[in-house]
Amino acid sequence: MSEPHFQGDVGPDATAVYTLGSSAGESARLVRQSDELLADSAALVDRVALSSGSSVIDLGCGPRGCLELLAGRVSPAGRVVGLDADPAHTAMASEFIAQRGLSGVEIMTGDARHTGLPSGSFDLVHARTLLVNVPDPEEVVTEMARLAKPGGWVAGLEPDSEYAMCYPPHPAFDRMVEIFLAAFSRNGADPRIGRRVPELFRQVGLRDVSVEARVQMYPLGNSRRTVRLDLVRSMRGRVVDLGLATEAELDDLDASARAHLDDPQVVAVFGLLFLARGRKPMDEEMSADGDSRSAVADRNQ
Ligand SMILES: C[S@@+](CC[C@H](N)C(=O)[O-])C[C@H]1O[C@@H](n2cnc3c(N)ncnc32)[C@H](O)[C@@H]1O
Secondary structure (H helix, E strand, O other), rough: OOOEEEEEOOOHHHHHOOOOOOHHHHHHHHHHHHHHOHHHHHHHHOOOOOOOOOEEEOOOOOOOOHHOOOOOOOOOOHHHEEOOHHHHHHHHHHHHHHHOOOOEEEEEOOOOOOOOOOOOEEEEEEEEEOOHHHOOOHHHHHHHHHHHHEEEEEEEEEEEOOOOOOOOOOHHHHHHHHHHHHHHOOOOOOOOOOHHHHHHHHHHEEEEEEEEEEEEEOOOOOHHHHHHHHHHOOOOHHHHHHHOOHHHHHHHHHHHHHHOOOOOOOOEEEEEEEEEEEEEEOHHHHHHOOOOOOOOHHHOO
């Protein structure tokens, strides 16, 4: 297995500002997420013309993320770079690609806000559930646009967690949703980022921005049915530190909400997923527009 190599100026701050923190439980949740969000990610990636030989970077790739999906789209001659700030995740990602025998995939430990990679390197710059976790998503989106080749694509799949509900309603579920939103936002991250992604893409000058929203609704047996509760588990230390609930209260709420969701007749919605993509203009498009054009003007497209 090749060791992930260091890139850019990753420091304690990159992982320190990551909302869900670093723990074995969170890493295991992300391994599951790789399969759970596969169909949604495939739908997004299919909107971008990739072929053998294309180059792609997945920022905040996590322990698996979309690496296999992306490798499949650009193989055999293409290149996939997976970059993450957490060395535990890049080690897991390296092990994963070795186990699967994926060729043309490189893993780097680095900061998605300042990768240190050359501008205009990739046909697709992709991130999934990264922008939702960082306090300044604009910085990451600016870096995404910088890394894309002129004519290349930037794509993101991000949640919007406002619209969570279950029916019949249950007080423990509702309380866990409240705790989730409060704990998540305290780090400066925006749990409602999904709806903002097209705007963020336009603000950095991307064109042909398109967006689709999907409802996160999972039946009994789908491991994502408890996603809100699992995320609160990942943030448990912060929830307690913030005084939002005690350990004992969290245990009770968690058990009670899980028991409710164990009823197959309970209908539960966990939020929306936004799939967005935008194209980096070619140099000639920029000069045809007299492009000293400001990001604000671009927003009016
Ligand atoms: C919610 S996980 C998503 C992982 C993967 N994209 C997926 O969808 O399964 C977010 C990932 O972003 C990484 N991350 C957070 N802040 C980062 C930063 N500034 N630069 C690079 N990676 C970062 C975390 O370590 C984590 O692996």
